[in-house]
Amino acid sequence: MAKVVIDPMSRIEGHLKVEAVVEGGVVKESAVSGTLFRGFEIFLRGRDPWDAQRLTERVCGVCPAVHGMAAAQNLDRALGVTEKVPPNGRLIRNIILACNYLQSHILHFYALAALDFVDVTAVADYAGNDPDLLAVKRFLASGALAPFVPRYEGDYRLDKKQNIELTRHYIQALRMRALAHEALAVFGGKMPHDVGMVPGGVICGPTTDKIMSIIAKVRAIGEFAENVYIPDVIAVARAYPDYASIGKGVENYLAWGVFDEDLDPDLTRRKRYFPNGVIIDGKLGKADPEKVFEDVKHSWYADDCAGAPAEAQTIPLPEKNGAYSWLKSPRYDNAVCEVGPLARTMVAYRSGDEACRAEVDRLLSALGAKADALKSVLGRHAARAIEVKRLAGKIVKWALSLKPGEPFCVEAPVPDSGVGYGCVDGPRGALGHWIEISEKKIARYQLVVPTTWNASPRDSQGRPGPMEQALMGIRVKDVDNPFELARIVRSYDPCLACSVHVLDAHRNLKGAIRIA
Amino acid sequence: MASQVKQIPVVWYQAASCSGDSVALLNTTNPNVRQVLVDEIVPGVHINLLFQMTIMAGQGAPIIEILQTTAVAKKGEYLLVVEGTIPTAANGMMGTSGEKNGRPCPMAETVADLGRNAMATIAAGTCASFGGVFAAEPNPSGSLGVRDFFCSRGIQTPVINVPGCPMHPDWLVGTIAHILLFGLHRPDELDDAGRPLEFYGVQIHENCPRRPFFDAGKFAKKIGDEGCLYQLGCKGPVSYADCPYRGFNNHTNWCIQAGSPCHGCTEPDFPDKLSPLYQKITEERLARFVLA
Numbered sequence: 001m002a003k004v005v006i007d008p009m010s011r012i013e014g015h016l017k018v019e020a021v022v023e024g025g026v027v028k029e030s031a032v033s034g035t036l037f038r039g040f041e042i043f044l045r046g047r048d049p050w051d052a053q054r055l056t057e058r059v060c061g062v063c064p065a066v067h068g069m070a071a072a073q074n075l076d077r078a079l080g081v082t083e084k085v086p087p088n089g090r091l092i093r094n095i096i097l098a099c100n101y102l103q104s105h106i107l108h109f110y111a112l113a114a115l116d117f118v119d120v121t122a123v124a125d126y127a128g129n130d131p132d133l134l135a136v137k138r139f140l141a142s143g144a145l146a147p148f149v150p151r152y153e154g155d156y157r158l159d160k161k162q163n164i165e166l167t168r169h170y171i172q173a174l175r176m177r178a179l180a181h182e183a184l185a186v187f188g189g190k191m192p193h194d195v196g197m198v199p200g201g202v203i204c205g206p207t208t209d210k211i212m213s214i215i216a217k218v219r220a221i222g223e224f225a226e227n228v229y230i231p232d233v234i235a236v237a238r239a240y241p242d243y244a245s246i247g248k249g250v251e252n253y254l255a256w257g258v259f260d261e262d263l264d265p266d267l268t269r270r271k272r273y274f275p276n277g278v279i280i281d282g283k284l285g286k287a288d289p290e291k292v293f294e295d296v297k298h299s300w301y302a303d304d305c306a307g308a309p310a311e312a313q314t315i316p317l318p319e320k321n322g323a324y325s326w327l328k329s330p331r332y333d334n335a336v337c338e339v340g341p342l343a344r345t346m347v348a349y350r351s352g353d354e355a356c357r358a359e360v361d362r363l364l365s366a367l368g369a370k371a372d373a374l375k376s377v378l379g380r381h382a383a384r385a386i387e388v389k390r391l392a393g394k395i396v397k398w399a400l401s402l403k404p405g406e407p408f409c410v411e412a413p414v415p416d417s418g419v420g421y422g423c424v425d426g427p428r429g430a431l432g433h434w435i436e437i438s439e440k441k442i443a444r445y446q447l448v449v450p451t452t453w454n455a456s457p458r459d460s461q462g463r464p465g466p467m468e469q470a471l472m473g474i475r476v477k478d479v480d481n482p483f484e485l486a487r488i489v490r491s492y493d494p495c496l497a498c499s500v501h502v503l504d505a506h507r508n509l510k511g512a513i514r515i516a
Numbered sequence: 517m518a519s520q521v522k523q524i525p526v527v528w529y530q531a532a533s534c535s536g537d538s539v540a541l542l543n544t545t546n547p548n549v550r551q552v553l554v555d556e557i558v559p560g561v562h563i564n565l566l567f568q569m570t571i572m573a574g575q576g577a578p579i580i581e582i583l584q585t586t587a588v589a590k591k592g593e594y595l596l597v598v599e600g601t602i603p604t605a606a607n608g609m610m611g612t613s614g615e616k617n618g619r620p621c622p623m624a625e626t627v628a629d630l631g632r633n634a635m636a637t638i639a640a641g642t643c644a645s646f647g648g649v650f651a652a653e654p655n656p657s658g659s660l661g662v663r664d665f666f667c668s669r670g671i672q673t674p675v676i677n678v679p680g681c682p683m684h685p686d687w688l689v690g691t692i693a694h695i696l697l698f699g700l701h702r703p704d705e706l707d708d709a710g711r712p713l714e715f716y717g718v719q720i721h722e723n724c725p726r727r728p729f730f731d732a733g734k735f736a737k738k739i740g741d742e743g744c745l746y747q748l749g750c751k752g753p754v755s756y757a758d759c760p761y762r763g764f765n766n767h768t769n770w771c772i773q774a775g776s777p778c779h780g781c782t783e784p785d786f787p788d789k790l791s792p793l794y795q796k797i798t799e800e801r802l803a804r805f806v807l808a
Contacts, residue, residue, distance in 0.1 A: 010575045017620075037603070037610040038532055039656035043649075048792035054779060055787060058649040061536020061682060111542070115573040132550055139554035144523050144564045146582075147553075151573035174542060174549045181543055182765045189774030190764035191543075192536040192682050193781075196774065198794075203739055204775040213768075316656065318606040326610075409739045486575060 011112040012494045016455055020471050022479060030464070030471040032455045033325035037300070041314035044445040049075060049414050049437050052445055053198055056433065059449065060495055061192040062107065065100035065184065066426025067433070067447075068197040069093060069258070074433040075199035078420030079412040083263045088408040089201025091398045092187050094259045094273070095214065096196045097426075098391045098398075099184035102221050103177045103191075104427035105341070105384040108493045109229065110173035113381065114166065116487050117236045119156035120148050122163035132171045133164065152481040157239040166235070169228050176224050183217035183395075186210050201409030206402035214399045222392030225385065230363065233385045237367050237378045244369055247377040247488040249470035252335050253279045253343035254453065256287055256432070258425035259394070267423060273394060274387075274425055277347035280335045284350045287332070289423045289432060292448060295329040297460035298322060306460075309434045309446040310421065329456040329465060330448050338466040339429025339453040340492060341383035342374065359386045377491040384427075384493075414440050426450060428493050451495040467492055522561045524696065525594035527586055527630060528568040528640075531623040532611045532650050532659055533600025536682035537641035538570040544685035545766045552689060561696050566594070580614040583626060587633045595692065596634035596673075601643045601650040602627050602665045605658030627662070628669050636700055637662055637675045640688055645677035645710070646784040653788050663710060676701055677710040681781035684762060687715045707756070709784050720752035720778055723760040745772060749794040751780030 021029035040059060044052055053071045057064035072093065076082045085093075123136045139145075158166065181191040187204060188194030196202050204210075237244060256267070257276030264270040268286035278287040296306045300323045302315040309330075317323070337343070348356035349371075363382055364371060373379060416439060423432045429450030436444040456465035464472070467489060476482050530538065542549055547557055553571075557563050565572075567582050574582075586594055603611035608622025615621060631637055639662040642648035651659035660668065663675045676695075678687050691712055694701065707713055721727065729735070730744035737747065744750070755778055759770045771778055780790040787793065 010569045010572045010579065036532055036612075037657055038650050042656040043652040043654065048795065050794045051787070051791055054793055055649055055652070058534050058536070058681065061534040061539045064534075064536070107539075107542075111571055120573075135550055135555050139562075142521065142523075142562065144562065146564055146566045147568050147572035147574075149573060150578045150582075152575075171550050178543045178545075178549070178766070182768045185765035185768040185774075187774070189769050189771045189776050192534075192539050195771045195776035195779075198739055198776075200739070205740065316606075316610070318609050407740075411738055 011115065012490065016451075016494055018467070018471065018485070018489055020485060022476050025475055025477070027471050027474045027476065027485070030468045031324055032457060032465055032467050034327040034455065037316055037318075037326045039314070039316070040447060041445055044442050047442050049078065049435065049440075049442055050199060052433075052435065052442060054195070056447065057193050059447065062495065063100055063104050063427045064191075064193050065097045065188070065197075066424060066431055068194060069097045069424050069426075070422040070431050070433040072197040072199060072422065073424060074420045074422030074435050075412065076420070077265070077422065078418040078435050078437055079199050079414060080418070081200050081410055081412045082265050084410045085201050085263060086407040086410065088205055088402055088406055090260055090263065091402055092202040092206070092408060093197050095395055095398050096184055096188045096194060096202070098259065098395050099180050099218070100191075101391050101427050102218070102388055103180035103184070105388045106173050106177045106180065106221075106224075106229065108427075109233070109381055109384060110170045111177075112493070113490050114170055115148065115151065116483065116490060117156070117240060118158060118166040118170065119163045120167050120170075122160045123167050125160065126164055130168060133168055136167060136171075152483050152486065154478060154481050155483045158235065162235055162239070166232055169232055172224070172228065176221055179217050180221055183214050183221070186213050198409065198412075200412035201407075203409070205406070205408040206404045208404065211399045211402055215396050218392050218395045222389065225389040225392055229388060230385045233378075233381050234363070234366055237382070240378070243377040243487060244367075244373040244379065245376055246474060246484065247380075247470045247491055248375045250336050250338050250466040251375060252281070252337045253346045254287055254332050254337035254339050254430050255344045255347040256289070256423040256425050256430045257347075274344050275348050275351050275353060277351055278332060278337065279346055279350060280333065280337070284347070287430075289421050291333040292432065293331050293334070294448065295331060295459040297329070298457040299325050299328045301328065309432060309448050310419065310436070312446055313444070314446070325457040327452045327456055329459040330453050331459060336456075336459070336463050336466060336469070337453060339425075339450050340380065341387055341427075341429075342380045343429060344425055345374065345383040345386070355390065356386075359390060377487050380491040380493075416440055428495050429453060449495065451492075454492045455494055467494070520560070521556060523564045524561055525564045525566050525586065525590050526597060527566050527583065527594055527634075528597040528599065529583070529627060529630060530569050531598060531600040531627060531644070532603045532657060533641070533643060535570055535599070537599045537688070538568070540682040540685050541688060543765060544689050547689065557689070558693050558696050563692070580616070580621070583614075583630060587629050591633040592635055594634055595695070596630050596637040597640050598627060598631075598637060598644045598662050599640045601647055601657070601659035601661060603657040603659050604665070605656065610657045624665070627665065628671065631662070631666055631671050631673050634673050636695065637666075637673050638688070638691060639663070639675055639677045639679070641683050642679040642681045642781055642786055645679035646786070648681060649787055674700060675710060676706070676712065679711060679782045680757065681786065684759075684764060686762060687712075690715060711756070711782070715758055716756045716782060718756060718758045718760070720755045720757065720760060720772070724752050724772055725760065726772060740775065745777040747796045748777045749792065749796055750777035751783070751790050751797065752778040753797065754790070755780040755783050757782040
């Protein structure tokens, strides 16, 4: 058996490795590993609890605002101010995070995923006068094609006109995602790593000027979502219909929900614009942070690091036998769960969220597809596009609900001791922060991030993680160009740099390692 | 692009990072991102961005090959941009990317190979410049900034630090443009921390729009108050960068303008010696800062 190495995976955030054993052209086994340890849980110990608000954002430069939100809610709880955050504070937090969603999803579809579906080289034959496309045409003629070549070859199915049009949208999307950052910076100060959220609320209040600035920017993004992004997802779906049936994954879904509409301290009762919920074996229930358990059987951590995040420790053990990842294996109520836009959409749809249902049904009918098609590579892309359209509309409503001159923050001094958690959904899925404060310092801080759920390694019961399961049984047409695996992995929008390894039963290919 | 356009090979390598500096680069406005990626960054010069993990089409062995061949075939011709720290604990095994001969490539070895043969290295962001958040005490991954790492390996390639968490895209693009237009920075164009003075020569506190409050003794006591943010932990008095004039995200805003104390994210001492971030700089802390 030969192992083909696709390492590292590009167009994702972070460092991850995926191995797949291919036999007779079909994936028989797969393993996903995080290949980078940074140790947030360790270096946060002993620090001032407020510092977690800023430092945890540095987990991810693509979606720092969701760490801002999880940290803020975690600290609100530990500092005893959960229900005291003023309405302006709650709404501005929603606006900041929602703008991050717009940025992250647009970035993901166009800059990260599109190059798997769109052939930029078609622009060489462009005959029009669009300045962006003419620049790409000159670029192609120069022959220096990095960073768009090398790439996988042999499965670009859009026609020339579509490829040219989507390349134009790729450049337009880069401007749109920057515009989403500009909208975020109105209250967040700067982006990435905004400074907007703090325990007790946010750092600044609304003014007419800020409200107008946000609305103008977000409306432009909403128009882009409706007239460009969603039609592009549909165009890709029509050209690659087989991707509506592969990459299904684990079919259990967890969403903490996000975008608070009230401040009920009980998360299972709090009203959120993207609702809280979990679907396990087809049954819908409420998602309760107490039911999370982290397994470390195959992770490079000491065995006694397993446990509930509120009690767990992080002791790295890079030599551990049988381990293959820096990620732990979080499980919910002993189930392997997918998190992210698809999970949120499944939960909202099943919960009877009318606005979500209307958008999903409209898109499915445009494609002539059934609801089951959502559980796929294309379904995840579609779920993101719908979220952008819905959030662009919702941000305008939140902005119009702001009240200039009214409070946006309450004081939140650090107590001698306390515990908290903040569980919210970010662009990539369910995110939890847990804190324990002792002598006014951080005694313990644990994070369970979205990609840890999706890219988790096997647990002590031998059950593979969601991405590992999604790769199982996949037919790989050409092991030199395993588009299928890259497209499936990217559909989860992993927040880690990946490396995909393919084991082929009969060939030992370029860059390959070992015959098993 | 005309055929007489000069091609400058650039390798952008992400070590232990959050990709925040790559994302910040995508926010560049003048030149815009299309001009940077496919056009001429300055008239007559195109950046041939051979490697950039966040946007490049390829993956796997072919792109690892790019790293290996560039270091050899384009020795002394390419510009290396490093984002993130270099993890050195556990023989570099706490941060690997790609495989060579069936073994994971430690980021440390890749950065050493690329760094040794580069024309110059730009450290993009505070982690690559000084260690930053990922090297925060007790630094469990043994993370180093590029200068310290090069020093530990005896690598002589010049390093220009472009810190910020993340850096402003103008600082990075402007630093590259400076090299292309005027050559590598002379020592008198950099400060003691290896930062280009044209971007980092400004002390934030002295140029802060809230400075009149400080002079008048009017201090914010809690978030949202009018006044100087010194007592809320503002590190403007020990931080250098042109944020007060430049603004982030197409000049939309910056930390102090939004109402947040400056955290000193462009400084070599960020975050450890500037913590707690929301507590004022005491004389004791300031002394520690100055003596460091």
